Amino acid sequence: MRLPVRTRLALLAGGMAGGLSRAARRGNGTTISGRVALVLDPQALSRLARGRRSAVVSGTNGKTTTTRLLAEALRTHGMVAHNDRGANMPTGLVACLARDVDAPLAALEVDEPWLPTVVAAVDPRVVVLLNLSRDQLDRVGEVALLAHRWRAALAVPRSGSVVVANADDPHVAWAAMGADRVAWVAAGQAWRADSVLCPACSRLLARVGQEYSCRCGFRRPQVGWRLVDDPGRDGGDAGTYVRDPDGRKHRLDLSLPGRVNQSNALIAVAAAAQMGVAVDEAAAAMARVREIAGRYARVDLAGRALRLLLAKNPAGWAVALDLLRPPAECPTVVVAVNARAADGRDPSWLWDVPFEALGGRHVLVAGDRRADVAVRLAYAGVELEIVDGGVAEAARRLGPGSLVDVLANYTAFDDALAAAGGRGTASTPAASTPDAHHG
Amino acid sequence: MAEQTVGRLDPRPGDRLRLVSVYPELLGTYGDRGNVLVLAARARARGVEVEVVEVAPLAPVPSQGDLYVLGGGEDAAQSSAVAALAEDGGLAAAAASGAVLLAVCAGVQMLGERFVAGGADVPGLGIIDATSTRMPRRAVGELVVEADPGLHVPLLSGYENHGGGTTRGPLAEPLGRVVRGAGNGEGTEGVRQGRVYGTYLHGPVLARNAAFADHLLGLVLGTLAPLDDTLPERLRRERLTAVLGSAAG
Numbered sequence: 214m215r216l217p218v219r220t221r222l223a224l225l226a227g228g229m230a231g232g233l234s235r236a237a238r239r240g241n242g243t244t245i246s247g248r249v250a251l252v253l254d255p256q257a258l259s260r261l262a263r264g265r266r267s268a269v270v271s272g273t274n275g276k277t278t279t280t281r282l283l284a285e286a287l288r289t290h291g292m293v294a295h296n297d298r299g300a301n302m303p304t305g306l307v308a309c310l311a312r313d314v315d316a317p318l319a320a321l322e323v324d325e326p327w328l329p330t331v332v333a334a335v336d337p338r339v340v341v342l343l344n345l346s347r348d349q350l351d352r353v354g355e356v357a358l359l360a361h362r363w364r365a366a367l368a369v370p371r372s373g374s375v376v377v378a379n380a381d382d383p384h385v386a387w388a389a390m391g392a393d394r395v396a397w398v399a400a401g402q403a404w405r406a407d408s409v410l411c412p413a414c415s416r417l418l419a420r421v422g423q424e425y426s427c428r429c430g431f432r433r434p435q436v437g438w439r440l441v442d443d444p445g446r447d448g449g450d451a452g453t454y455v456r457d458p459d460g461r462k463h464r465l466d467l468s469l470p471g472r473v474n475q476s477n478a479l480i481a482v483a484a485a486a487q488m489g490v491a492v493d494e495a496a497a498a499m500a501r502v503r504e505i506a507g508r509y510a511r512v513d514l515a516g517r518a519l520r521l522l523l524a525k526n527p528a529g530w531a532v533a534l535d536l537l538r539p540p541a542e543c544p545t546v547v548v549a550v551n552a553r554a555a556d557g558r559d560p561s562w563l564w565d566v567p568f569e570a571l572g573g574r575h576v577l578v579a580g581d582r583r584a585d586v587a588v589r590l591a592y593a594g595v596e597l598e599i600v601d602g603g604v605a606e607a608a609r610r611l612g613p614g615s616l617v618d619v620l621a622n623y624t625a626f627d628d629a630l631a632a633a634g635g636r637g638t639a640s641t642p643a644a645s646t647p648d649a650h651h652g
Numbered sequence: 653m654a655e656q657t658v659g660r661l662d663p664r665p666g667d668r669l670r671l672v673s674v675y676p677e678l679l680g681t682y683g684d685r686g687n688v689l690v691l692a693a694r695a696r697a698r699g700v701e702v703e704v705v706e707v708a709p710l711a712p713v714p715s716q717g718d719l720y721v722l723g724g725g726e727d728a729a730q731s732s733a734v735a736a737l738a739e740d741g742g743l744a745a746a747a748a749s750g751a752v753l754l755a756v757c758a759g760v761q762m763l764g765e766r767f768v769a770g771g772a773d774v775p776g777l778g779i780i781d782a783t784s785t786r787m788p789r790r791a792v793g794e795l796v797v798e799a800d801p802g803l804h805v806p807l808l809s810g811y812e813n814h815g816g817g818t819t820r821g822p823l824a825e826p827l828g829r830v831v832r833g834a835g836n837g838e839g840t841e842g843v844r845q846g847r848v849y850g851t852y853l854h855g856p857v858l859a860r861n862a863a864f865a866d867h868l869l870g871l872v873l874g875t876l877a878p879l880d881d882t883l884p885e886r887l888r889r890e891r892l893t894a895v896l897g898s899a900a901g
Contacts, residue, residue: 347681355681355726409677409709415728417709558793559811561854564686584887588859589686591883592693 216314220260223253224311247304250311258303261310262335265294267319268484269331271363272343272385274403274529276301276322278469278505279343279477284320285502286485286495292316299506302327303334318488325359329366340367340392341377341484343400343477345384346407347562348526356384356407363388377484380434383425387412390434396458398483399423399439400476404528406565438483440465440475455482455492463492468503473532507626511616512633515608518616519547521629525556525622527565533620534570543618546571547607548590549580549625556623563589571595579607580625604629663873669695672705672717674743678733682813684723684756686856690865691719697879698869709733713742718872719752722759724814724854727769730758737762737777747779752871753848756857757814760784760843760850767816780845781821787837790815794895795833795853797841800825805863807831809891810853818843818850827851832895847871860888 216224227250250257268287270280277299284295294313296305301322310319323331325345332340342363345356367376368391378389379400384407389395402408402423411418411427418425426432437458445451453475454462467478478499485495504510508523524533537543548571552560560582572595578586579600590597600607604619605628611617621629673688692702707713710732720743725733737743747753753763761767764782767774776784790813797808808828817837820826827842827849835841835852842851849868851857858865862884866876 357726357728406677406680410728410732415732417732559682559813559854561683561686561811561856564683564689564856564859565680584883584890585859587883588887592686592689592859 247308268339280322282481360384364391530566605632715745724757781823787817791834796831799828
């Protein structure tokens with residue numbers, strides 16, 4: 214790729230800063246190198262993106278998983294720049310694109326408030342919008358405001374660009390309706406409490422099943438892409454299928470667990486199709502993904518086998534509680550919560566999570582904000598034990614034997630992964646700016 | 653607290669508490685449903701039969717409840733909610749007949765005479781003598797409050813996240829004095845007018861401050877037997893220490 218001298222120098226300087234940061238063991242260096250490059254060349258992001266076919270993915274939950282699935286599908290057609298280290302703000306995107314300067318394709322996860330900036334700079338072929346719900350209210354801001362900003366950004370005409378949007382989320386639908394071309398996907402909505410009001414006029418939305426509508430005329434769009442469960446009674450294979458806008462069914466066999474990941478795959482398949490990847494080819498590539506940046510992975514920590522589940526806001530926790538194995542198989546669960554900059558400083562969302570579902574299990578409570586979690590679980594009537602420390606300390610408290618499920622929010626999850634010898638993705642507490650905001 | 657418990661018996665098995673959660677889907681952005689969970693659990697632990705009434709958005713608000721909880725919400729939700737509450741009249745009737753109200757953040761602003769939402773000046777319910785306006789900058793962070801001595805509660809801990817500040821009129825007293833944070837924006841925090849309480853403390857406030865939860869319950873139920881509050885007390889002290897250092901308490 215031909216880059217202007219200024220950008221090349223900026224990347225060179227940024228690369229050196231990244232090396233120093235890694236040498237000083239302050240994070241993985243991704244963010245600092247991008248930050249240096251952007252200071253020296255504020256246009257670095259658009260220059261690095263020019264000439265590539267890019268997809269950007271944003272939303273409160275599922276960003277990292279969906280972007281990874283999409284990257285796997287695109288990889289069947291060529292080299293892909295992919296910010297798989299979770300650094301999803303402009304600094305991280307610059308570092309990612311600079312690492313793979315020659316990749317003709319890009320799959321980029323983008324932090325929600327940064328989406329307008331990134332869309333303007335990157336001029337992506339596809340913008341994937343997953344969902345919007347309460348998350349890090351101290352930093353990201355309120356949901357309705359975010360939807361307004363997205364809509365304004367997507368209303369700017371860009372030729373050859375398409376928005377792939379989750380029609381089941383009213384905020385997302387309203388934001389996407391601002392765009393010229395939209396592919397609508399029924400990707401589900403695990404959490405409805407933040408879309409009680411019409412995003413267009415603030416009246417109460419009428420809801421019947423998946424459908425929603427308002428007196429002002431706003432309503433759920435006609436969906437082109439959906440999941441279909443076939444019980445196999447009519448002689449066909451039982452299983453889950455992607456139904457495309459032409460009505461054709463394509464088998465979806467994921468290694469990742471849960472309906473939520475089938476929905477992530479559905480919207481990733483729809484996005485890949487906009488970039489020329491056939492549905493069956495995309496689905497086959499996605500089926501090979503077994504873990505996402507350590508999520509769902511089985512790890513060994515202090516001689517104990519743990520299965521790590523990441524959740525970081527009420528919608529994500531509701532989903533993760535659903536993914537727990539049944540109490541008979543997994544009577545003990547570890548819950549670890551931090552409230553560092555990258556997590557959001559205010560863990561009051563704990564009270565929006567249906568932790569009553571943990572009733573009947575023994576819960577080890579860990580993480581910086583274990584006192585908050587303990588109070589929440591105590592009032593939910595859940596049997597708990599406080600562990601002074603993180604997931605690693607909790608693992609030491611476990612008896613030998615069976616696999617234990619661990620629910621952790623972002624930096625608590627990252628600490629656990631690092632302790633297990635996996636790759637940590639969060640910035641260290643010393644580098645306290647929230648560079649990576651996982652989805 | 654003798655003046656607050658006049659005419660009330662201490663709770664006995666079979667006593668009932670009608671706890672009304674006002675529009676939780678609209679006014680619950682910051683975990684404020686936790687306040688309802690805490691009040692219900694603490695009353696039940698004293699043998700009181702608790703009925704929790706969750707009022708669906710824009711449905712009628714019953715006026716016969718004992719204790720009402722309003723949470724925070726985004727601007728659009730706040731404006732919709734206040735218009736519906738004004739039209740419905742149930743909440744104002746309950747307050748007039750002596751029900752206990754706890755309003756948090758946007759809830760406080762709605763109970764006052766006027767407030768600002770979405771850049772517009774919006775009429776409030778006029779239940780408390782207070783007016784809310786935009787502060788120069790949004791207040792986000794830990795908030796520590798020394799409550800009015802009449803409440804008999806230790807230092808209150810919470811988390812604030814609001815763009816509006818509140819000015820009290822002569823009929824409203826503050827809940828307390830700000831030790832750390834912004835609160836109302838002029839050194840005081842919250843409002844208290846009769847049996848109506850407002851605060852900018854999230855956390856949720858009653859999860860972090862068990863004594864304040866019991867103060868509110870005591871207004872309805874009389875003297876309460878102590879509970880084992882090791883966990884909430886550990887949380888309150890930990891948050892205070894995080895903000896004020898080890899001398900907190």
